Amino acid sequence: MATKNTATKSNTSKNANRGGAPEAPKKKGAVEISPDMSRIVPTGVDEPYAYVFDIDGKSIHAKVGSEKFFQAISTLVDSSVALRVAARAEELEEANPGHGWLKAAGILRGTWVEPGASEVDNGAEVLGGGN
Numbered sequence: 001m002a003t004k005n006t007a008t009k010s011n012t013s014k015n016a017n018r019g020g021a022p023e024a025p026k027k028k029g030a031v032e033i034s035p036d037m038s039r040i041v042p043t044g045v046d047e048p049y050a051y052v053f054d055i056d057g058k059s060i061h062a063k064v065g066s067e068k069f070f071q072a073i074s075t076l077v078d079s080s081v082a083l084r085v086a087a088r089a090e091e092l093e094e095a096n097p098g099h100g101w102l103k104a105a106g107i108l109r110g111t112w113v114e115p116g117a118s119e120v121d122n123g124a125e126v127l128g129g130g131n
Contacts, residue, residue: 026059039076039085040104042092048099055079066099082108 041051049062052072062068073089076082086108093101106112 033090038088038090039081040092042096049098069100070104071106074106077108077110 035109037053039053041053042064043049043051043061049061049070052060052062052069054060054072054075056072056075060068060072062072073085073120086105089101089105089108093099093105103112
């Protein structure tokens with residue numbers, strides 16, 4: 001009678017060999033982005049472009065100073081990383097002035113006022129008249 005040689009067979013099941021990381025939750029917003037991640041990644045040489053990682057973790061590639069760039073920056077305004085990103089934008093302004101980094105820092109700090117705009121809006125209406 002033949003005997004089974006169990007010494008050469010593995011005692012683990014096929015499924016046990018399929019290890020790996022457990023699946024991430026599939027609901028929206030389940031991914032946590034590290035607050036240490038750089039939210040602005042400058043690119044371009046002659047014309048500055050940047051990747052901005054918005055509050056949802058989406059990467060937006062836009063020309064620095066464009067409306068698209070400032071919209072991406074504005075998603076970070078009320079976040080816990082806004083001041084750190086503003087400091088990074090100020091560093092980039094020092095290294096490469098005049099491209100819109102300073103405005104980005106002002107938006108993030110809540111201190112930006114468009115040039116020529118009144119800081120105080122009294123809500124007064126302008127009445128056109130004519131008799």
